[in-house]
Amino acid sequence: MIAYLGFYDMAPVRDANDAYWSEIRRHLGHGPDRMVRPDDLWPVWRAPDLLLAQTCSLPYRQHLANDVTYVGTPDFGLPGCPPGHYRSAMVVRTGEALRSGARMAINDRHSQSGWGNPIAYLTAHGITPGEVIETGAHAHSVVALAEGRADMAGIDLLSWTMFEELGLLPEGLEIVDLTPPSLGTPYITSRDRDPDPIAAAIEAAITSLPDDVRGRLHLKGFVRHGVDAYLAEPIPAPPNDAPTAPVA
Missing domain, CATH: 3.40.190.10 (Periplasmic binding protein-like II)
Structure with missing residues (x-):
């Protein structure tokens, strides 16, 4: 099984993200010992043995919604934003x-x-x-x-x-x-997996995390928007020509 929660996984908070995954796994009762941290996320999102992954709203509604199962959306309490x-x-x-x-x-x-x-x-x-x-x-x-x-x-x-x-x-x-x-960055699982136990484990994990870990990750809660809410958001036209810049 595969787990990935890497959108906000800067080096100084990787230990906090590892603790977050460990709590999810503990409450769920199974799952890989460690999360993956790949460069290419598409194989992770489409993996048949995907247990849990964070994706972005745009690829979710543009390419993934019919191939995966929506689990829910973390709430980070951002100013001016509704939950999730x-x-x-x-x-x-x-x-x-x-x-x-x-x-x-x-x-x-x-x-x-x-x-x-x-x-x-x-x-x-x-x-x-x-x-x-x-x-x-x-x-x-x-x-x-x-x-x-x-x-x-x-x-x-x-x-x-x-x-x-x-x-x-x-x-x-x-x-x-x-x-x-x-709508925020959704959590997904493989298409044939029941999302309810995973969502319950995530909610429990956010509650049981130490305050400092939860604070470093800005985790405030977990929201289940539903697939239709995501699909209702518009899909932008792609950039006409976006050359890849060399990374300094």
Whole structure:
């Protein structure tokens, strides 16, 4: 069986994520001793022996919903967000502004927080990005901004918050606005697996975690939105041409 909970798995909090998985496994009564931490997530999400994985809202509703089983969604208590939702921070270099023609860094074309939320925000404000640069991670996007290889980016607000807390945020960047909230990063299991015992184990684990571990991961609760709620959210058009930027 496979378990993966790696969306907010920065090196300084990996021990907290390991503790979180251990608690889920303890309450569930079975599962792998350790989570996987692969570079390529698609084989994990589609694995027939998947026990639990975190995915992103956009690939879930665009590609995965018919092939996996939705378990629920963690709540991180983000400001201005209903439970089980998140939003993106629209980020530029300090003193600059969002503008048409600006180079836009995105972590991945399949990312709701890096592409879906930001492009909806920019479109609503009449801003058309210029070159779109796919960096591979929110951490790489903020570096691309700081180094002048991109001019604006949408960054998952929880990622931004944790970068700040952990001393991982480059200097010289600022948030100019926040996108409207959207449904958060869903937890999934394989298509033929019953999600109810897994959801119950997650809820119990969040409650039983030590306060400091729960706080470091920003875990506030667990919400079961349902598949239809995700499928009701719009799917953005992909970026026309998003070259992959070299990671410095």
